[in-house]
Amino acid sequence: MAEKSGSTKKSQQNNPDGKWNRRKFLQTGLLSSLALSLPLQAPAQIYGKKIVKPPRLKAGDTVGLINPAGATFHPDDVTQTEEILTALGLKSKRGKFILDKYGYLAGTDEHRAADINEFYADKSVNALLSIRGGWGCNRILPLLDYDTIKRNPKIIMGYSDITSLLVAIYAKTGVITFHGPVGTSTWNSYSTQYVRDILFDGKMATMVNPRNMVDNLIQTKDRILTITPGTAKGRLVGGNLSVLTAMLGSDYLPDWRETILFVEEIGEGIYRVDRMLTQLKLAGVLDKISGFVFGKCTDCGSGEGYGSLTLDDLFNDLIKPLGIPAYYGAMIGHIADKFTLPVGANVEMDAGKGTIQMVESAVS
Numbered sequence: 001m002a003e004k005s006g007s008t009k010k011s012q013q014n015n016p017d018g019k020w021n022r023r024k025f026l027q028t029g030l031l032s033s034l035a036l037s038l039p040l041q042a043p044a045q046i047y048g049k050k051i052v053k054p055p056r057l058k059a060g061d062t063v064g065l066i067n068p069a070g071a072t073f074h075p076d077d078v079t080q081t082e083e084i085l086t087a088l089g090l091k092s093k094r095g096k097f098i099l100d101k102y103g104y105l106a107g108t109d110e111h112r113a114a115d116i117n118e119f120y121a122d123k124s125v126n127a128l129l130s131i132r133g134g135w136g137c138n139r140i141l142p143l144l145d146y147d148t149i150k151r152n153p154k155i156i157m158g159y160s161d162i163t164s165l166l167v168a169i170y171a172k173t174g175v176i177t178f179h180g181p182v183g184t185s186t187w188n189s190y191s192t193q194y195v196r197d198i199l200f201d202g203k204m205a206t207m208v209n210p211r212n213m214v215d216n217l218i219q220t221k222d223r224i225l226t227i228t229p230g231t232a233k234g235r236l237v238g239g240n241l242s243v244l245t246a247m248l249g250s251d252y253l254p255d256w257r258e259t260i261l262f263v264e265e266i267g268e269g270i271y272r273v274d275r276m277l278t279q280l281k282l283a284g285v286l287d288k289i290s291g292f293v294f295g296k297c298t299d300c301g302s303g304e305g306y307g308s309l310t311l312d313d314l315f316n317d318l319i320k321p322l323g324i325p326a327y328y329g330a331m332i333g334h335i336a337d338k339f340t341l342p343v344g345a346n347v348e349m350d351a352g353k354g355t356i357q358m359v360e361s362a363v364s
Contacts, residue, residue: 003155003167005036005350006114008264010231011206016309019231019281021147027076028212028301031170032151032303033322034110034184038047038282039262050174051174051283051344051345052150052153052173052174052175052176053071053153053173053175053331053361053362053363053364054127054153054154054176054198054363054364055153055154055155055177055361055363056128056148056155056199056201056202056364057090057126057127057155057199057200057363058200059089059090060089060090060091060097061088061090061091061092061093061126061201062092062124062125062126062127063084063090063091063092063093063125063126063127063128063129063320064092064093064095064115064119064122064125064127064128065078065081065092065093065094065095065118065128065129065130065131065183066095066112066115066117066119066128066129066130066131067095067097067098067099067100067106067107067115067131067132067311068100068103068106068112068113068115068136068137068165069106069112069132069133069134069135069136069137069161069162070104070105070106070132070133070135070136071100071101071102071103071104071105071106072098072099072105072106072131072132073101074292075099077131077132077183078094078096078098078099078131078183079183080183080231081129081131081183081184081214084183084292085129088192088195090194093119093122093125095115095116095118095119095126096111096114096115097111097112097114097115098115100112104133104134104135104136104235105135105136106136109139109140109143110143111135111351112140113140113143113144115140116128116140116144116165117143117144117148118146119144120147120148120152120154121145121152123152123349124152124166125154126154126155126158127155127156127157127181127199128155128156128162129156129157129183130157130158130162130165130182130183131183131184132161132180132182132183133159133160133161133182134161135160136161137161137162137163137164137165138164138242138243138246138247139152141164141165141168141250142292144165144168144169144172146169146172146173148174149169149173149175150173150174150175152173153173153175154175155177155178155199155363156169156178156275157177157178157179157180157181157195157199157340158180158182158336158340159179159180159181159182159240159264159333160182160186160239160240160243160264160266161238161240161241161243162182162239163240163243163244164252165177165204165236165245165295166178166239166245166343167237167238167239167251167252167253167254167343168247168253170234170237170343170344171251171253171254172252174344174364175344176282176343176344176345176362177342177343177344178198178199178337178340178341178342178343178362179238179262179332179341179342179343180194180195180338180339180340180341181195181263181340182308183340185336185338185353186337187210187281188336188337190210190331190336190337191336191337191340192279194207194209194338194339194340195340196344197267197340198340199340199356199363202361202362202363202364203341203358203361204357204358204360204361205340205351205358206355206356206357206358207326207330207339207355207356207357208333208353208354208355209222209224209329209331209354210222210329211338213361222329222331222337223273223329224327224328224329224330224354225315225327225328225329226326226327226328226351226352226354227292227311227315227316227319227320227327227328227351228319228320228322228323228324228325228326228351229326229351229352230324230325230350230351231347231348231349231351232241232260232290232291232305232324232325232351232360233258233260233290233345233346233347233348233349233359234258234259234260234289234290234346234347234348235258235259235260235344235345235346235347236259236260236262236290236342236343236344236346236347236356237254237256237259237260237261237262237343237344237345238260238261238263238293238341239262239263239264239343240261240264240265241263241264241265241268241273241277242261242265242268242276242310244263244280245276247279247287248279248280248283249283252287252308254289255286256284256288256289258290259288259289259290259311260289260290260291260292260293260347260349260356261285261286261289261291261292262293262294262295262330262332262341262356263294263295263332264294264295264296264297264298264299264332265296265297265298265300266296266297266298266299266333266334267268267296267298267300268300269300269301269302269307269308270300270301270307270309270310270311270314271301271308272312273297273300273311273314274309274318276320277318277319278315279363281318281341286318286319286322289322289324289325290325291324291325291326291349291351292316292319292322292324292325292326293326293327293328293349293356294311294326294327294328294329294330295329295330295331295332295333296329296330296331296332296333296334296335297311298333298334298335299335308335312329317330325350326350326351327349327354328350329349329354330356333335340357341356342358342362344362345358345360345362346358346359346360347359
């Protein structure tokens with residue numbers, strides 16, 4: 001999960017789960033520049049192939065705790081995550097290197113990947129949950145044991161920088177992964193209910209924004225903006241916009257045909273969002289998808305001292321001409337109230353209503 005530092009009260013309120021700025025990490029990793037310069041390679045093929053559903057969670061199951069990206073500087077983050085899992089009726093097991101530090105990373109690439117590989121091979125572990133994000137998951141993709149992962153499908157969940165793991169595992173193995181809370185997220189009733197419905201009960205949930213009018217005649221918070229009305233069906237794929245664009249040119253992305261693409265962002269100026277959406281367009285991604293959902297763009301300012309386009313302008317320029325159902329404002333991103341989104345599962349989206357309806361269970 002790529003997270004932004006919140007030194008001000010406003011940024012802390014808008015980004016309850018985050019602490020770091022993703023853009024600085026992407027710049028240090030040089031992956032953004034590589035993605036721009038490398039030719040687009042053939043993606044790992046998912047289109048038309050069998051998708052694997054991991055076993056659902058049940059009371060007493062053990063969740064392996066991993067830290068595949070940014071370092072955890074507060075050990076209590078791990079303790080609180082263990083308490084959350086206990087409240088859900090689950091057990092937990094810490095990765096060997098979960099509290100390691102290597103600069104801003106949670107240990108060396110080899111150690112961060114080793115915890116993931118070990119938990120997939122460990123028959124006593126039923127699922128994996130990331131403590132937090134930051135930056136670093138792209139670095140460990142070549143070190144993951146995808147054969148073992150495919151032979152032992154398990155729930156893995158996180159968001160933001162964890163996008164790398166979720167999409168790569170889905171692309172390489174066909175196993176459905178889950179874009180949802182990390183350990184340091186706000187586990188309120190709204191977010192937790194989606195976790196229970198989808199991961200425990202195997203429900204075909206409907207992702208719909210909360211209705212909270214407070215003392216207003218109309219809803220003013222968490223409204224959706226329809227870019228292009230209509231409905232679309234496809235496999236749900238996506239995550240953090242910066243991370244996805246940094247993966248372009250690699251073979252860790254799926255075939256984009258007949259997919260519903262969802263993205264979210266934090267701490268990026270509008271011109272950077274423009275650049276990333278344009279990169280997806282130039283790479284041919286946007287021309288293949290069936291539907292488009294933009295979640296929240298938290299702290300995405302227009303900058304100071306010069307004129308700027310708006311998000312609406314970007315959608316009109318880059319998304320509306322696609323002619324596919326599209327909307328903005330879903331509960332996806334660096335926010336307290338989160339959907340749990342099954343990456344790789346079949347869904348139907350309604351851009352007019354602002355809903356994502358699962359048409360199959362995401363777990364077995």
